[in-house]
Amino acid sequence: MRKLVVLxxxxxxxxxxxxxxxxxxxxxxxxxxxxxxxxxxxxxGVEFANSLQPKLKNGDTVKLVLVDNKGDKVETATxxxxxxxxxxxxxxxxxxxxxxxxxVIAVADKKQIPVIAAVATNDKLTEQKQFANRVCFTDxxxxxxxxxxxxxxLKLKTAVVIADQAQVYSLGLAKAFTDAxxxxxxxxxxxxxxxSGDKDFKAVVSQIKTANPDMIxxxxxxxxxxxxxxxxxxxxxxxxxxxxDGVANQTFIDLGGDSVEGYMFTDFFDYxxxxxxxSKDFIAAYEAKTGKKELNSFTALGADTYxxxxxxxxxxxxxxxxxxxxxxxxxxxxxxxxxxxxxIDKNGNATRSAVIKVITNGKAVYKSTVNP
Amino acid sequence: MDVTIFMxxxxxxxxxxxxxxxxxxxxxxxxGVLRLINFAHGDIMMVGGFLGYFxxxxxELPFGAAVxxxxxxxxxxxxxxxxxxxxxxxxxPKISLLITAIGVSFFLENAFNVFFGGVxxxxxxxxxxxxxxxxxxxxxxVSAILVPIITACLLAMILWVLYKTKYGMAIRxxxxxxxxxNLMGIDANRIITLVFGMGSALAAVGGIFWAVNYxxxxxxxxxxxxxxxxxxxVVGGIGSVGGAVLGxxxxxxxxxxxxxxxxxxxxxxxxxxxxxxxxxxxxxPTGILGIDFEKSRF
Numbered sequence: 001m002r003k004l005v006v007l008x009x010x011x012x013x014x015x016x017x018x019x020x021x022x023x024x025x026x027x028x029x030x031x032x033x034x035x036x037x038x039x040x041x042x043x044x045g046v047e048f049a050n051s052l053q054p055k056l057k058n059g060d061t062v063k064l065v066l067v068d069n070k071g072d073k074v075e076t077a078t079x080x081x082x083x084x085x086x087x088x089x090x091x092x093x094x095x096x097x098x099x100x101x102x103x104v105i106a107v108a109d110k111k112q113i114p115v116i117a118a119v120a121t122n123d124k125l126t127e128q129k130q131f132a133n134r135v136c137f138t139d140x141x142x143x144x145x146x147x148x149x150x151x152x153x154l155k156l157k158t159a160v161v162i163a164d165q166a167q168v169y170s171l172g173l174a175k176a177f178t179d180a181x182x183x184x185x186x187x188x189x190x191x192x193x194x195x196s197g198d199k200d201f202k203a204v205v206s207q208i209k210t211a212n213p214d215m216i217x218x219x220x221x222x223x224x225x226x227x228x229x230x231x232x233x234x235x236x237x238x239x240x241x242x243x244x245d246g247v248a249n250q251t252f253i254d255l256g257g258d259s260v261e262g263y264m265f266t267d268f269f270d271y272x273x274x275x276x277x278x279s280k281d282f283i284a285a286y287e288a289k290t291g292k293k294e295l296n297s298f299t300a301l302g303a304d305t306y307x308x309x310x311x312x313x314x315x316x317x318x319x320x321x322x323x324x325x326x327x328x329x330x331x332x333x334x335x336x337x338x339x340x341x342x343x344i345d346k347n348g349n350a351t352r353s354a355v356i357k358v359i360t361n362g363k364a365v366y367k368s369t370v371n372p
Numbered sequence: 373m374d375v376t377i378f379m380x381x382x383x384x385x386x387x388x389x390x391x392x393x394x395x396x397x398x399x400x401x402x403x404g405v406l407r408l409i410n411f412a413h414g415d416i417m418m419v420g421g422f423l424g425y426f427x428x429x430x431x432e433l434p435f436g437a438a439v440x441x442x443x444x445x446x447x448x449x450x451x452x453x454x455x456x457x458x459x460x461x462x463x464x465p466k467i468s469l470l471i472t473a474i475g476v477s478f479f480l481e482n483a484f485n486v487f488f489g490g491v492x493x494x495x496x497x498x499x500x501x502x503x504x505x506x507x508x509x510x511x512x513x514v515s516a517i518l519v520p521i522i523t524a525c526l527l528a529m530i531l532w533v534l535y536k537t538k539y540g541m542a543i544r545x546x547x548x549x550x551x552x553x554n555l556m557g558i559d560a561n562r563i564i565t566l567v568f569g570m571g572s573a574l575a576a577v578g579g580i581f582w583a584v585n586y587x588x589x590x591x592x593x594x595x596x597x598x599x600x601x602x603x604x605x606v607v608g609g610i611g612s613v614g615g616a617v618l619g620x621x622x623x624x625x626x627x628x629x630x631x632x633x634x635x636x637x638x639x640x641x642x643x644x645x646x647x648x649x650x651x652x653x654x655x656x657p658t659g660i661l662g663i664d665f666e667k668s669r670f
Contacts, residue, residue, distance in 0.1 A: 032485050033592070034490060034590070034592060035490075036489060036491050037490075037491040070490075071490075161418075165638075165639025165640065165641070166639065173391075190635060192631070192636075192638050193635070193636060193639035193640075193641040194638055195640075195641070197596050199585075200388050200585075200586065202388070202516070202628075203381055203385070203628040203631035204631055206377065206380050206632075207631065207635055223492055223588065223590075226402075227586050229588075230587065234504050234511065234512075235504075235511045236511060250490065254493075254494045257494065257587070329437075
């Protein structure tokens with residue numbers, strides 16, 4: 001027994017005097033399952049930002065601990081608990097979708113571990129949660145951007161909204177758009193609910209064709225959105241279609257084929273118009289390493305969750321102090337990130353610009369930037 | 373709602389329902405001989421879709437050849453699953469067999485997930501199947517029109533095999549009593565393998581049609597479809613081939629009607645389909661065309 005005590009004490013002493021510590025930062029991402037297309041590109045950004053800046057100011061090394069949540073709610077909660085209790089992470093990045101991020105936050109908030117979400121845009125996520133933060137904009141902003149662009153720039157007056165019953169993101173964005181569209185003088189002629197995993201939308205597109213709106217707003221993810229565009233084309237429904245960031249990846253274009261030509265969506269960032277010096281450097285380094293000329297916006301946002309986290313850790317006397325890290329995250333002002341200039345308020349919400357893109361010849365092409 | 377729109381929605385329902393029917397036939401056939409609900413059936417359909425995808429996108433085969441590859445490959449896989457997973461449990465309680473079927477289903481889903489990733493892939497659809505036909509204001513792509521036709525042809529073929537051939541007679545006999553069939557000098561295992569092969573081939577056709585109509589393939593694509601086809605088989609009366617087709621159409625129509633008349637509740641259309649299943653089971657536990665369990669079959 002005495003031997004054990006001596007061993008434990010000496011181990012503790014050793015640990016405290018060793019200068020370069022390793023600090024764990026957890027990442028929860030859907031690396032497999034239906035959301036894998038997004039999870040993989042987003043994690044790529046986290047990982048790459050980590051490789052560019054693996055050490056803190058004081059010489060400590062930051063180690064990423066990745067857990068795959070398979071895009072599932074329950075798996076997400078388990079993954080978060082595991083990261084906190086057995087990997088002793090000081091902060092958590094990710095979980096991608098709003099539904100799953102809500103699970104991460106629910107667990108982490110109780111244990112006082114800060115969370116930075118990359119692309120979870122639902123408004124309610126950060127409400128009454130002290131340890132919830134994000135580097136993306138919220139749905140109320142995103143919905144308003146689409147509504148204003150449609151009513152003012154494109155002069156569209158009536159819209160059909162297709163929302164996904166099973167996604168918090170979709171319902172929130174649908175509501176944000178509906179409110180903003182009505183406020184701008186537009187009319188919602190029909191609201192149709194679908195559910196994640198649906199493939200057959202012939203009945204839905206037939207309905208929309210009858211309603212004959214000026215535009216269609218689809219706050220969905222790419223699997224459902226791409227099937228709707230295909231089936232809409234089959235029945236000859238050719239109205240302007242708009243989505244949020246849920247379709248912001250190449251898989252959407254691959255799945256939709258030529259039926260997504262002219263499709264518009266909001267995104268956080270576009271590599272062809274790098275907003276900061278840091279974006280330019282990151283894109284150059286990324287290109288040198290991967291040979292890819294493009295940088296997905298989810299990759300950029302993923303990188304920024306890591307950058308904001310490191311920045312906050314550097315501002316703390318003890319970079320393992322989760323409460324201090326959380327306070328520092330909420331003080332982020334005019335932070336030059338890869339995806340743009342980020343300000344995070346005391347509620348953990350980011351204020352940042354949005355870009356609008358149009359799919360032209362099988363590529364998402366930058367159209368304009370909207371500032372808050 | 374005017375007549376054209378109503379007709380259009382009916383056509384939509386018919387096409388969707390035929391798709392479910394095609395897959396439901398496989399469930400019902402295996403159930404008929406083994407009293408096994410083969411939960412891996414939906415995943416065999418997924419494998420069929422993937423084989424078609426590999427055939428076209430990687431081996432660069434013409435569409436027809438890819439379909440044959442998918443059918444043969446899936447039939448072999450179905451027979452292998454019987455040989456490896458189900459045959460050793462032939463005399464075990466039915467519940468062990470059911471759990472094994474769920475295991476096979478998980479195995480296939482996860483194996484494909486590990487090897488090919490969970491990102492949906494675009495299925496290369498031949499252009500002639502994407503042509504949209506316009507008939508008196510009703511629009512439908514060729515692929516969706518082909519589904520009911522092929523389903524009807526395959527149904528006729530299955531019925532012919534069951535009632536006009538020696539093998540069919542053996543299958544029907546097997547549905548009554550496996551022991552006696554063995555005593556009559558028929559190798560029951562060979563007939564069961566044949567049933568798995570036929571059922572899986574149908575699943576492959578279903579998988580290809582699914583991938584052509586909703587052009588993407590991913591490892592989880594068979595889960596919900598399989599569940600609905602299973603519901604269809606039960607509604608129609610599990611064990612009855614005609615019932616499976618009827619059940620498939622009913623489930624397809626239910627979904628379309630929900631969206632057509634209650635768009636706000638469209639997200640709950642699966643719930644409606646399953647509520648319908650519960651109602652049928654409450655009032656007619658054997659399903660619409662189901663005959664009393666232990667007597668006649670097919």
